[in-house]
Amino acid sequence: MSQIRGRFHKATDKLVDQYTASVGFDWRLYSHDIAGSIAHAKMLAKQGIISNKDAEAIINGLSSIKEEIEQGKFEFQPELEDIHMNIEASLIEKVGETGGKLHTARSRNDQVALDLRLYVKEAISSTIAQLKEFQQALISLAEANQSVIIPGYTHLQRAQPVLLAHHLLAYFEMLQRDVGRFNDCLKRTDVLPLGSGAMAGVAYDIDRDFLARELGFSQITQNSIDAVSDRDFIIEYQAAASLCMMHLSRLAEEIILWSSEEFNFIELDEAYTTGSSIMPQKKNPDVAELVRGKTGRVYGNLMGLLTTIKALPLSYNRDMQEDKEGLFDTVDTLLSSLEVFTGMVTTVQIKTENTERALEQGYILATDLADYLVKKGEVFRTAHDIVARLVSYAIEKSKALGELGLGEYQRFSPLFSEDVYSITVESSIAARDNIGGTAPKQVEQALARAKKIIGLFNNLSP
Ligand code: ARG
Numbered sequence: 001m002s003q004i005r006g007r008f009h010k011a012t013d014k015l016v017d018q019y020t021a022s023v024g025f026d027w028r029l030y031s032h033d034i035a036g037s038i039a040h041a042k043m044l045a046k047q048g049i050i051s052n053k054d055a056e057a058i059i060n061g062l063s064s065i066k067e068e069i070e071q072g073k074f075e076f077q078p079e080l081e082d083i084h085m086n087i088e089a090s091l092i093e094k095v096g097e098t099g100g101k102l103h104t105a106r107s108r109n110d111q112v113a114l115d116l117r118l119y120v121k122e123a124i125s126s127t128i129a130q131l132k133e134f135q136q137a138l139i140s141l142a143e144a145n146q147s148v149i150i151p152g153y154t155h156l157q158r159a160q161p162v163l164l165a166h167h168l169l170a171y172f173e174m175l176q177r178d179v180g181r182f183n184d185c186l187k188r189t190d191v192l193p194l195g196s197g198a199m200a201g202v203a204y205d206i207d208r209d210f211l212a213r214e215l216g217f218s219q220i221t222q223n224s225i226d227a228v229s230d231r232d233f234i235i236e237y238q239a240a241a242s243l244c245m246m247h248l249s250r251l252a253e254e255i256i257l258w259s260s261e262e263f264n265f266i267e268l269d270e271a272y273t274t275g276s277s278i279m280p281q282k283k284n285p286d287v288a289e290l291v292r293g294k295t296g297r298v299y300g301n302l303m304g305l306l307t308t309i310k311a312l313p314l315s316y317n318r319d320m321q322e323d324k325e326g327l328f329d330t331v332d333t334l335l336s337s338l339e340v341f342t343g344m345v346t347t348v349q350i351k352t353e354n355t356e357r358a359l360e361q362g363y364i365l366a367t368d369l370a371d372y373l374v375k376k377g378e379v380f381r382t383a384h385d386i387v388a389r390l391v392s393y394a395i396e397k398s399k400a401l402g403e404l405g406l407g408e409y410q411r412f413s414p415l416f417s418e419d420v421y422s423i424t425v426e427s428s429i430a431a432r433d434n435i436g437g438t439a440p441k442q443v444e445q446a447l448a449r450a451k452k453i454i455g456l457f458n459n460l461s462p
Pocket residue numbers: 022026082108109112316318320321322
């Protein structure tokens with residue numbers, strides 16, 4: 001039976017207790033709830049709303065409840081609904097009637113909003129820390145293979161040669177945007193809702209600035225109705241998490257492709273692969289597959305909460321209790337995906353014999369041939385045409401471009417001369433020497449910049 005039964009003549013139905021209880025999952029907010037309550041008790045005493053002695057008893061009681069929870073000694077009672085009521089009931093049990101003063105000038109509506117904001121702030125800093133670890137792993141892999149050239153792809157067709165480091169740094173950029181999004185989300189999460197009461201504000205002379213300072217918020221909410229209704233910050237976290245998982249899923253997909261026998265560009269460490277229960281030859285990239293797969297549930301959690309909040313009238317509605325499980329799941333999924341992915345990337349081996357072979361096959365230098373003709377005075381569109389016909393001829397003859405004789409080249413354009421043979425994958429990448437290009441010089445600078453961004457010392461700089 002619920003605690004607050006004052007106006008009721010009947011106990012709630014057992015099924016209703018079970019159906020409405022949230023303590024099975026919102027217990028995870030216990031430390032934030034207790035931190036919020038301690039700050040609230042301090043503020044009440046400072047404002048003379050409760051006595052210092054009462055505040056002290058309340059704070060001691062709350063601290064021992066925290067210890068009990070952390071030692072696994074606390075007995076959560078589903079019939080007390082949620083984490084807030086569980087802690088309050090235990091406090092009253094411990095310190096007597098005084099415990100009942102804690103909820104003066106407060107409602108569970110501003111209390112839960114506070115707990116969630118504290119939780120999301122913490123989640124954001126863990127997420128950013130984990131993102132930086134992952135970025136560091138990408139940088140290390142790029143640096144360890146700084147001279148490795150791979151085919152770059154468009155439409156999953158070999159397109160132009162690029163440095164592997166350049167390809168890896170593409171992910172660094174994506175992750176840096178993710179860091180930016182989480183930081184941005186932090187600005188709107190870092191706002192104290194406590195003091196909004198049930199929805200109209202509270203009829204006591206409270207000090208919200210004091211609460212904000214105590215709890216480390218840089219701003220306070222400016223409208224009590226909005227403050228208890230707003231879950232945007234959770235949705236923003238979930239949206240940023242969805243984009244981040246999308247990025248991870250793209251790298252996961254490339255790792256899966258690259259570790260396949262068809263590509264065979266990389267060797268995953270055995271610690272990050274599994275065998276098949278039936279096919280002894282298999283070494284499956286399960287970690288990458290699961291990162292790719294778990295992206296779905298993170299999107300689902302975002303859509304779930306958007307849908308829950310959609311068209312809810314102001315202000316608090318019990319529907320909003322549904323904000324938590326998806327949030328916790330997203331945070332757990334994102335953090336664990338980042339962590340395991342970091343380990344996998346750190347241990348990956350590049351099979352350069354195969355990346356080199358992939359560069360020899362195909363016509364990956366076709367763009368460079370067209371550029372060659374343009375530099376000799378040909379119009380780009382015409383040059384493109386000439387090379388297209390040349391490639392088609394080479395395919396017919398089953399020859400690589402380098403295997404064609406000068407006479408064969410000259411059949412397509414008189415501008416071809418002996419120096420056409422100096423076009424190589426190395427000259428191709430070196431030519432792309434603009435900011436953002438794959439030339440070794442550019443990539444070296446990009447690596448230095450990346451290291452600076454994540455706050456590492458750059459050995460190259462004076
Ligand atoms: N368990 C509730 C939630 O998570 C806490 C707020 C309850 N407020 C209320 N008026 N019933 O949303």
